[in-house]
Amino acid sequence: MKSLKIVIGVVFFIGMAVSLYHLIGAQRASAQTQETGASLSGLEAMVPGNSERVLKEGQHTFRFDTFGDEAWWGDTLHLHEAIEGVKFGGIGPGISPATALSLGLKVDLDALPQSLVQQIKMGKVNLNDPAVTLALLQLKAVVGVTGHFNSNGSLKSVGIQCALCHSTVDNALAPGIGHRLDGWANRDLNVGAIIAAAPNLQPVADLLSTDQATVRSVLNSWGPGKFDAELLLDGKAVRPDGKPAATLIPPAFGLAGVNLHTWTGWGSVPHWNALVANLEMRGQGNFDDSRLDDAAQFPIAAANHFGHVHNSPDRITSKLPALHLYQLSIPAPVPPPGSFDRTAADRGRELFGGKAQCSTCHANPIFTEPGWNMHKASEVCVDDFQANRAPDRAYRTAPLNGLWTHTKGGFYHDGRFATLADVVNHYDSCFSLGLSAQEQGDIVEYMKSLPRRK
Numbered sequence: 001m002k003s004l005k006i007v008i009g010v011v012f013f014i015g016m017a018v019s020l021y022h023l024i025g026a027q028r029a030s031a032q033t034q035e036t037g038a039s040l041s042g043l044e045a046m047v048p049g050n051s052e053r054v055l056k057e058g059q060h061t062f063r064f065d066t067f068g069d070e071a072w073w074g075d076t077l078h079l080h081e082a083i084e085g086v087k088f089g090g091i092g093p094g095i096s097p098a099t100a101l102s103l104g105l106k107v108d109l110d111a112l113p114q115s116l117v118q119q120i121k122m123g124k125v126n127l128n129d130p131a132v133t134l135a136l137l138q139l140k141a142v143v144g145v146t147g148h149f150n151s152n153g154s155l156k157s158v159g160i161q162c163a164l165c166h167s168t169v170d171n172a173l174a175p176g177i178g179h180r181l182d183g184w185a186n187r188d189l190n191v192g193a194i195i196a197a198a199p200n201l202q203p204v205a206d207l208l209s210t211d212q213a214t215v216r217s218v219l220n221s222w223g224p225g226k227f228d229a230e231l232l233l234d235g236k237a238v239r240p241d242g243k244p245a246a247t248l249i250p251p252a253f254g255l256a257g258v259n260l261h262t263w264t265g266w267g268s269v270p271h272w273n274a275l276v277a278n279l280e281m282r283g284q285g286n287f288d289d290s291r292l293d294d295a296a297q298f299p300i301a302a303a304n305h306f307g308h309v310h311n312s313p314d315r316i317t318s319k320l321p322a323l324h325l326y327q328l329s330i331p332a333p334v335p336p337p338g339s340f341d342r343t344a345a346d347r348g349r350e351l352f353g354g355k356a357q358c359s360t361c362h363a364n365p366i367f368t369e370p371g372w373n374m375h376k377a378s379e380v381c382v383d384d385f386q387a388n389r390a391p392d393r394a395y396r397t398a399p400l401n402g403l404w405t406h407t408k409g410g411f412y413h414d415g416r417f418a419t420l421a422d423v424v425n426h427y428d429s430c431f432s433l434g435l436s437a438q439e440q441g442d443i444v445e446y447m448k449s450l451p452r453r454k
């Protein structure tokens, strides 16, 4: 009996162990399938939430991140002292809101408290008082400019953001005061005059082997809507024809699907963002581009090792992914109804893709080449001065969506054509197209209609 009990006990035990083994195995297997199943569908489900989070981060970087560049604009050039003026311990009369607006700076209406909006509406805010500019900076309401303050309310330093040049506002409250329009080229902004106001331009003069007075006259020659991103790389301030070498600020929207960026195709969006943040805004990050070691093309960049910038901590590189996604996600805005003649635009579309041959380079709907979007200057019948200031020595086929937002300042890299009609007229003679005046007008209306509403 006793041995039988043991046998039963052992059999029972083995049985339990076996079923337990199977049970655990089955559970493991099912856990495994659940896991892989969950992670696959989970990944897919994560994409929209992830892009939303990354877009917010990118927008914040675009609007508010100085990448530590106040070390240059404030601590080195002392730009903040010109902004606050002598009354707050700086120099000169200071920059009043009226002056700031006339320099093309923009005020973000959504950053203003309702009480201040009411006071502005009733004309009770003294726009000629630099103290009001300081108050706006404290509210983070000056688009693209960040002030750092001392405890007594004076400025300690100042930094700049991408939004300074690539955002404007919709003028909802007053000219220059409204809701942000990210990606729009600020063609009112007189960047040169703003930088020229900085009390200490000796570091720039040293880079260019010249004096501060010369630097100021170059900066003041640019005019609104222009900046020279190549000046501190090659030291070329004037074109052979004596005009300033600065180029127009392009929009930073509608760039998805576009291969190379900038007027002269320096590289991809993340390449240019890294270059701008490090070399133009003078943020503190890392940047590598050995093309800048070419001392014949880029004497200043080569001598100063601008193609090999290393900072610790690096305040830029970790911002590039979100900034990239954000830029590619800003659509080119559709023109307001009634801003172009639809019938003429429809005729213009046929001409654009037909007789006028425009779409051989400006391919619908990205309006640049799908692929290598670069051309020698002679292909579009212009001089190669600006092309030769970039590694590829060519011009990038400019994407045309949203042209209606940047008619101020003209067209082509330096604004040499004042109107779209002048551009079409130029192509008519460049390509011997034989377009009639009406046909040229139709093409202009078509360009004013881009991007077309889906």
Ligand code: HEC
Residues within 6 Å of the ligand: 160, 161, 162, 163, 164, 165, 166, 191, 226, 227, 228, 229, 230, 247, 248, 249, 250, 251, 252, 255, 260, 261, 262, 263, 264, 269, 272, 273, 276, 277, 281, 323, 327
């Ligand atoms: C001081 C004005 C200024 C600031 C600040 C500035 N940019 Fe630009 N940006 C320009 C100018 C001018 C160009 C054209 C440069 C060229 O072609 O040589 C340009 C070109 C670009 C382009 C190429 C657009 C195209 O059509 O392909 C992108 C993208 C861009 N900037 C993004 C940025 C980002 C992101 C920042 C901030 C990290 C920034 N920019 C800061 C003036 C500015």
Ligand code: HEC
Residues within 6 Å of the ligand: 263, 352, 356, 357, 358, 359, 360, 361, 362, 375, 379, 380, 382, 395, 396, 397, 398, 399, 400, 410, 411, 412, 413, 414, 420, 423, 424, 427, 428, 443, 447
């Ligand atoms: C061979 C290629 C090519 C053809 C064909 C061509 N373009 Fe262009 N287009 C370019 C390039 C390259 C630029 C940039 C020039 C510069 O930056 O100086 C440009 C610039 C422009 C601009 C200026 C955009 C801006 O932001 O300032 C407009 C407008 C334009 N083209 C319209 C046209 C029209 C209309 C036609 C047909 C009549 C046409 N293009 C045919 C290559 C071409």
